[in-house]
Amino acid sequence: MLKGKTVVVGVCGGIAAYKAVELVSRLKKLDADVHVIMTANAVKFVAPLTFRSICHNPVITDMFEEPKIWDIQHVSLAQKADLIVVAPATANIIGKVAGGIADDMLSTTIMAANSPVLFVPAMNDKMYENPIVQENIKKLASLGYLFMEPDTGHMACGTSGKGRFPSPERIVDFVKGILNKSNDYEGLKVLVTAGPTREPIDPVRYISNHSSGKMGYAVAKAALERGACVKLVTGPVNIAPPPGAEVVCVTTAVEMHNEVMKSYGDFDIIVMVAAVADYRCASVAERKIKKSGEKLTLELVKNPDIAAELGKVKGSRILVGFSAETDNLLENAALKLASKNMDMIVANDVTMEGAGFGVDTNIVKLIKRDGSRIDLPVMSKEGVAHRILDEVLSIKNG
Structure with missing residues (x-):
C-alpha cells in the first residue's frame, strides 16, 4: 500500500x-x-x-x-x-x-x-x-x-x-x-455536520446523546487534506476544529436544520454525520424546574428531519448519511438510505467494541444506493473518513 x-x-x-x-x-x-x-x-x-x-x-x-x-x-x-x-x-x-x-x-x-x-x-x-x-x-x-x-x-x-x-x-x-491522498477533492465543496444537538428543558437541563463529534470532524479534516473547500456545522463538542474549515457552531436541532438548509445549495457533497435529536420539548421552562412529586412528564415534539428534507431537494448533489444502530443494523440502515434519498449510508453498530461513542476507532459498513456494500474492519476514524471519501468520489464519477 x-x-x-x-x-x-x-x-x-x-x-x-x-x-x-x-x-x-x-x-x-x-x-x-x-x-x-x-x-x-x-x-x-x-x-x-x-x-x-x-x-x-x-x-x-x-x-x-x-x-x-x-x-x-x-x-x-x-x-x-x-x-x-x-x-x-x-x-x-x-x-x-x-x-x-x-x-x-x-x-x-x-x-x-x-x-x-x-x-x-x-x-x-x-x-x-x-x-x-x-x-x-x-x-x-x-x-x-x-x-x-x-x-x-x-x-x-x-x-x-x-x-x-x-x-x-x-x-x-x-x-x-x-x-495515499491526492488533491482529488480540489474544486469540490463539502458540507459536513458533526456532534450532538442539545434540546433545552429549562435553563440548566437539556436532552442530548453521547456523540463526541470525532467522526464528523475526521470527515471534515480528511476532505480538507484532499483539497476540498469545507464547511463544518457542529453541535457542542470538545474538539479543536480542523484548520481551514469554515465552522458554524449550533446547539439545537432546529439551529442545525436552519444552517444546513440555508447553506446546502452552495455544496457538491453533503455528509450528515451529526447525531441530531429526533425530539425536542414542546415548551422550555423559563426557570429551573424544581423537584416535586415522584414523576415529571415532558411533552416532546418531533424535530425536523434534516437528511430527509435534503433528500427531496438535493438534485445532483451527493448526500451521505450515518446510521448508528443497536440492532437490525442492515435493515434499519437500508430503510434510511431509501426513505431519505441518500446516495450512501454509513452504518455502525454502536454496541460493538471499537465502534461506540467517544472512541477513536470505528467499524462501519458502507451501503450504496445500488445495493452494493463494503464492510470495513476496525479502523481509526481518520481512516474511515478517507474510505468514505473514496467511495463518494466513485459515486460522483459514475
Missing part, C-alpha cells in the same frame, strides 16, 4: 520510544522505504540496532558521524522523504521546531524538508496541557505541520490523562491517509 513511498521516522527520547519499533515494522510491511533518525536521548531507551534490523537502512543518531556515502544526510533525507513522522514527539522537539532551532540531525532534517511533517506527541499529561506546549503546537499547525492527537489513559509516570502514544495501527492509518 505504501510501495514507492519514503517515510523518515524521527524517534525522540521518551518511554514511548519502544512503541516506535512496531510503527516502523508496520510501515515496512506496507512496503514503505523507512529511514530512522534517533535523538541522543532516544538511544537511551531503544538500541539503534533494533530499528536497523527492521527497516534495513542505516539508523542516524549523530549529525557528525562518518557518512556511509558522501552526502549531506539531513538534506538528502529531507529531499527524498514523502513524509516525516516524529513519533514519539516530545515537548522538546516541538519547541525546537517552533522556535526555529536546528541543533541535531532530526531538527535539521525537519527544517530542510519540503514534505509534510507529522508530529505524534507523547508525554506526561501536564506537560501536554502546558500552555507553552499548546502554543507551540498551534503555531506549527498554523504553518502547515500535521499533528495527531495523543490518547488519554494511564501514563508510565503513574498519572492518568491526555498524552499517551497512540497505537501504531492508528498512526499507520493516519500515515496512509496522508500518503
Whole structure:
C-alpha cells in the first residue's frame, strides 16, 4: 500500500520510544522505504540496532558521524522523504521546531524538508496541557505541520490523562491517509455536520446523546487534506476544529436544520454525520424546574428531519448519511438510505467494541444506493473518513 513511498521516522527520547519499533515494522510491511533518525536521548531507551534490523537502512543518531556515502544526510533525507513522522514527539522537539532551532540531525532534517511533517506527541499529561506546549503546537499547525492527537489513559509516570502514544495501527492509518491522498477533492465543496444537538428543558437541563463529534470532524479534516473547500456545522463538542474549515457552531436541532438548509445549495457533497435529536420539548421552562412529586412528564415534539428534507431537494448533489444502530443494523440502515434519498449510508453498530461513542476507532459498513456494500474492519476514524471519501468520489464519477 505504501510501495514507492519514503517515510523518515524521527524517534525522540521518551518511554514511548519502544512503541516506535512496531510503527516502523508496520510501515515496512506496507512496503514503505523507512529511514530512522534517533535523538541522543532516544538511544537511551531503544538500541539503534533494533530499528536497523527492521527497516534495513542505516539508523542516524549523530549529525557528525562518518557518512556511509558522501552526502549531506539531513538534506538528502529531507529531499527524498514523502513524509516525516516524529513519533514519539516530545515537548522538546516541538519547541525546537517552533522556535526555529536546528541543533541535531532530526531538527535539521525537519527544517530542510519540503514534505509534510507529522508530529505524534507523547508525554506526561501536564506537560501536554502546558500552555507553552499548546502554543507551540498551534503555531506549527498554523504553518502547515500535521499533528495527531495523543490518547488519554494511564501514563508510565503513574498519572492518568491526555498524552499517551497512540497505537501504531492508528498512526499507520493516519500515515496512509496522508500518503495515499491526492488533491482529488480540489474544486469540490463539502458540507459536513458533526456532534450532538442539545434540546433545552429549562435553563440548566437539556436532552442530548453521547456523540463526541470525532467522526464528523475526521470527515471534515480528511476532505480538507484532499483539497476540498469545507464547511463544518457542529453541535457542542470538545474538539479543536480542523484548520481551514469554515465552522458554524449550533446547539439545537432546529439551529442545525436552519444552517444546513440555508447553506446546502452552495455544496457538491453533503455528509450528515451529526447525531441530531429526533425530539425536542414542546415548551422550555423559563426557570429551573424544581423537584416535586415522584414523576415529571415532558411533552416532546418531533424535530425536523434534516437528511430527509435534503433528500427531496438535493438534485445532483451527493448526500451521505450515518446510521448508528443497536440492532437490525442492515435493515434499519437500508430503510434510511431509501426513505431519505441518500446516495450512501454509513452504518455502525454502536454496541460493538471499537465502534461506540467517544472512541477513536470505528467499524462501519458502507451501503450504496445500488445495493452494493463494503464492510470495513476496525479502523481509526481518520481512516474511515478517507474510505468514505473514496467511495463518494466513485459515486460522483459514475
